[in-house]
Amino acid sequence: MSGVVEKMRASRKVLAEYNYEPAQIERGYAGKTLYINLSNKNIISKDVTQQMKDIFIGGKGFGLWYLWNAVKPDTKWNDPENEIIISPGPISGITQYPGSGKSLVVTLSPLTDSIMDSNVGGFFGPYFKFSGWDALEIQGKADKDVVVFIDGDNGRVTIEEVDLDPSASHLLSDQLTELMAESEQGRKNVSVVSSGSGAEHTRIGVLNFSFYDLRRKAARLKQAGRGGIGTVFRDKKLAALVVKFSGLSGKSNNPADPAKIARTGVKITREINKFDDTQFRMRQIGTANLMTPMNDYDLLPVHNFKYGSHKDAVGISSEVLRSRFTQKMPDGCWVGCALSCCKAVDDFVPKTGPFKGEKVIVDGPEYENAAGLGANCGIFDADYVIEANFYCDTYGIDTISTGTIIAFIMECYEKGIVNKKITGGLELNFGNAEAAMELIHQMGQGRGFGNIAGQGVRRLKKIFAEEYGGDPAFMQDIGMENKGLEYSQYQAKESLAQQGGYALTNKGPQHDEAWLIFMDMVNNQLPTFEKKAEALHYFPMFRTWFGLQGLCKLPWNDIIPESNATSESPEKIPEHVQNYVDIFNAVTGKSIDQDEMIRQSERVYNFQRVFNLRMGFGTRKHDAAPYRGLGPVTEEEYESRQERYDKQLKEDVGINPEGMSTAEKVAAMRSYRQGRYETLIDVVYKRRGWNENGVPKLEHLKELGIDFPEVVEVVKKHL
Amino acid sequence: MITVNGKQIEWEENLTVDRVLKTMNYSFPKIVVRVNGKVVEQKMWSAYKVPNDAEVQAHHLIAGG
Numbered sequence: 189m190s191g192v193v194e195k196m197r198a199s200r201k202v203l204a205e206y207n208y209e210p211a212q213i214e215r216g217y218a219g220k221t222l223y224i225n226l227s228n229k230n231i232i233s234k235d236v237t238q239q240m241k242d243i244f245i246g247g248k249g250f251g252l253w254y255l256w257n258a259v260k261p262d263t264k265w266n267d268p269e270n271e272i273i274i275s276p277g278p279i280s281g282i283t284q285y286p287g288s289g290k291s292l293v294v295t296l297s298p299l300t301d302s303i304m305d306s307n308v309g310g311f312f313g314p315y316f317k318f319s320g321w322d323a324l325e326i327q328g329k330a331d332k333d334v335v336v337f338i339d340g341d342n343g344r345v346t347i348e349e350v351d352l353d354p355s356a357s358h359l360l361s362d363q364l365t366e367l368m369a370e371s372e373q374g375r376k377n378v379s380v381v382s383s384g385s386g387a388e389h390t391r392i393g394v395l396n397f398s399f400y401d402l403r404r405k406a407a408r409l410k411q412a413g414r415g416g417i418g419t420v421f422r423d424k425k426l427a428a429l430v431v432k433f434s435g436l437s438g439k440s441n442n443p444a445d446p447a448k449i450a451r452t453g454v455k456i457t458r459e460i461n462k463f464d465d466t467q468f469r470m471r472q473i474g475t476a477n478l479m480t481p482m483n484d485y486d487l488l489p490v491h492n493f494k495y496g497s498h499k500d501a502v503g504i505s506s507e508v509l510r511s512r513f514t515q516k517m518p519d520g521c522w523v524g525c526a527l528s529c530c531k532a533v534d535d536f537v538p539k540t541g542p543f544k545g546e547k548v549i550v551d552g553p554e555y556e557n558a559a560g561l562g563a564n565c566g567i568f569d570a571d572y573v574i575e576a577n578f579y580c581d582t583y584g585i586d587t588i589s590t591g592t593i594i595a596f597i598m599e600c601y602e603k604g605i606v607n608k609k610i611t612g613g614l615e616l617n618f619g620n621a622e623a624a625m626e627l628i629h630q631m632g633q634g635r636g637f638g639n640i641a642g643q644g645v646r647r648l649k650k651i652f653a654e655e656y657g658g659d660p661a662f663m664q665d666i667g668m669e670n671k672g673l674e675y676s677q678y679q680a681k682e683s684l685a686q687q688g689g690y691a692l693t694n695k696g697p698q699h700d701e702a703w704l705i706f707m708d709m710v711n712n713q714l715p716t717f718e719k720k721a722e723a724l725h726y727f728p729m730f731r732t733w734f735g736l737q738g739l740c741k742l743p744w745n746d747i748i749p750e751s752n753a754t755s756e757s758p759e760k761i762p763e764h765v766q767n768y769v770d771i772f773n774a775v776t777g778k779s780i781d782q783d784e785m786i787r788q789s790e791r792v793y794n795f796q797r798v799f800n801l802r803m804g805f806g807t808r809k810h811d812a813a814p815y816r817g818l819g820p821v822t823e824e825e826y827e828s829r830q831e832r833y834d835k836q837l838k839e840d841v842g843i844n845p846e847g848m849s850t851a852e853k854v855a856a857m858r859s860y861r862q863g864r865y866e867t868l869i870d871v872v873y874k875r876r877g878w879n880e881n882g883v884p885k886l887e888h889l890k891e892l893g894i895d896f897p898e899v900v901e902v903v904k905k906h907l
Numbered sequence: 908m909i910t911v912n913g914k915q916i917e918w919e920e921n922l923t924v925d926r927v928l929k930t931m932n933y934s935f936p937k938i939v940v941r942v943n944g945k946v947v948e949q950k951m952w953s954a955y956k957v958p959n960d961a962e963v964q965a966h967h968l969i970a971g972g
């Protein structure tokens with residue numbers, strides 16, 4: 189045992205203890221929720237009701253329901269009553285179908301002040317469930333840093349003070365894994381949830397969920413990344429959650445029909461083995477496979493989403509990143525995931541920061557990291573991307589928000605809105621990797637300009653306007669946030685459907701509700717508003733379903749079955765959709781079909797919309813998009829794609845651009861595009877059963893069976 | 908004229924699928940091509956002649972985020 193861990197062990201002081209008989213899992217559910225209050229150190233077990241299972245299913249649904257009951261309309265993210273809820277969902281934990289080990293985390297966000305949810309891999313969710321719990325509700329605030337230990341082997345939960353350093357997540361995860369495991373082999377039975385020092389100093393803190401890698405003998409990390417959940421975690425003075433469960437088997441989830449799950453799993457695993465190498469190469473490159481095609485199709489965000497490609501992007505192309513992954517074997521974040529998209533760079537030696545000169549393991553980089561930290565900031569250097577990726581993870585800050593924040597600041601810097609004096613000497617021009625890295629360290633360590641940057645784009649716009657005289661209208665146009673959350677890394681200017689896929693969301697512009705760019709822009713499968721609206725109904729509902737069950741989205745459409753070539757709706761991957769219905773039925777013993785699957789999501793999705801309303805959000809004005817996400821803001825942007833935009837003015841808008849100044853063309857294009865976006869909102873709201881202000885109609889809620897009195901009361905105020 | 912993913916482009920004698928994709932800048936390696944509703948396999952792209960007035964669908968198999 190290492191000296192640090194020995195010291196930690198000796199320092200353990202139990203503040204509260206709860207002993208329990210771990211519940212037997214029945215058809216995917218434990219039937220119990222673990223509630224922990226960090227203020228008064230109360231630990232109790234709550235029953236999961238049949239109504240919860242019927243209406244909210246699990247995962248995000250359970251999280252929303254518990255949060256709804258915990259907070260009031262005026263609760264703020266850092267009030268003690270705010271909760272962090274982690275729930276794996278009924279399918280989570282099966283080992284026979286790829287991508288079945290996810291957890292969903294729900295809380296009030298320090299970025300959006302409203303409801304945030306995040307889907308995350310790692311071993312915590314399944315181990316926690318098999319320790320006897322469907323959900324973990326954490327409320328209150330400790331006065332000193334504490335660790336919550338959940339020992340599923342012995343039925344014991346403790347809140348403890350431990351002498352530890354919570355600033356670097358990768359070290360803390362390793363140390364707590366070693367502390368909790370009885371032997372080296374036993375480390376695979378432990379999972380840690382932690383954050384890092386960046387979560388204490390910014391609003392973009394993440395939670396790192398660990399999965400122990402036996403080959404590397406190290407805890408690897410997956411992130412619940414969006415919306416500052418890690419910031420809430422550290423505000424509660426939680427240093428870590430640690431779970432141990434040693435009895436994992438293929439039967440742990442105790443499904444109704446294990447044979448059916450096995451059959452379905454074998455079928456898709458065969459597909460992966462047969463096609464992955466010639467399709468998306470998830471096992472070789474992971475999501476970084478998207479770097480090259482995004483640049484080729486003008487969809488890679490460059491210079492704060494101004495452009496969609498760059499001549500230097502070859503420096504961080506799919507192949508360059510692939511050449512940096514040291515892993516030669518496919519690697520998954522949960523047992524049995526044949527798609528195994530996890531990638532790592534071993535023995536990476538950072539050139540800067542607290543781990544300068546030491547060998548570290550970097551998980552990633554994934555597409556979002558390379559696109560956001562790299563291309564969007566004009567930095568096309570793989571070493572920089574890998575180092576920035578490492579530090580964001582270990583400081584516990586969101587790579588996506590970090591990329592979009594730095595890109596925004598860089599544009600403001602180049603426009604003279606902020607200068608060297610304000611940034612504390614950082615020359616934050618696009619492409620300045622050294623300055624960007626220093627800014628990440630400042631954000632991670634709570635120093636200098638990093639304290640301001642870590643507030644996120646929405647607050648930066650306000651600060652830059654009020655304190656430095658920046659033009660609020662211009663910053664509103666170029667600040668890529670909606671609802672307070674930073675955009676994820678796709679250039680969607682030429683896809684109206686994706687513009688809606690980003691901004692007509694419940695939590696903000698993360699592409700996990702809908703990714704429609706190719707369907708819309710390239711394949712032209714959504715030529716009318718009605719078709720776009722149908723896609724903006726179906727896909728967000730379908731993808732919400734993964735979050736109810738504890739599933740990963742990737743095995744749905746990052747591997748394509750043969751049957752798709754002759755399918756009527758190939759974009760839905762119908763064979764895989766049916767797989768999911770079959771698995772749900774095989775786990776729970778229920779008998780749903782594809783329509784009921786969408787219904788399950790619709791209930792939760794609409795409930796979340798009403799929850800947003802209850803917190804003072806969730807109406808049309810909150811679905812507005814920054815114009816940079818819809819079209820060219822500046823003349824420079826227009827001129828960079830002049831041929832395309834002139835053609836559109838002529839053919840789509842009916843204006844002859846000849847003789848017009850660029851400024852006039854920008855204005856004409858803006859009026860056209862904003863008009864179309866408003867029409868899209870109208871049609872999407874109608875399709876979703878909402879009124880023109882985005883409020884779910886009472887009859888729709890009734891039809892969905894979620895017209896509870898407290899829901900109706902909220903909605904009535906808006907009708 | 909032919910239509911490719913809803914956009915019109917000029918037709919010419921001996922126009923192959925390969926040529927159509929090149930004209931459209933469709934460089935993505937996984938595309939399912941249908942000409943007038945019929946799938947044309949990738950190995951036939953350099954030989955298959957696209958007739959005038961054809962409707963070509965070049966469906967990119969890209970999963971995205």
Ligand code: SF4
Nearest residue numbers: 287520521525529740
């Ligand atoms: S596809 Fe990747 S992220 Fe999804 S479960 Fe498998 S390894 Fe994890």
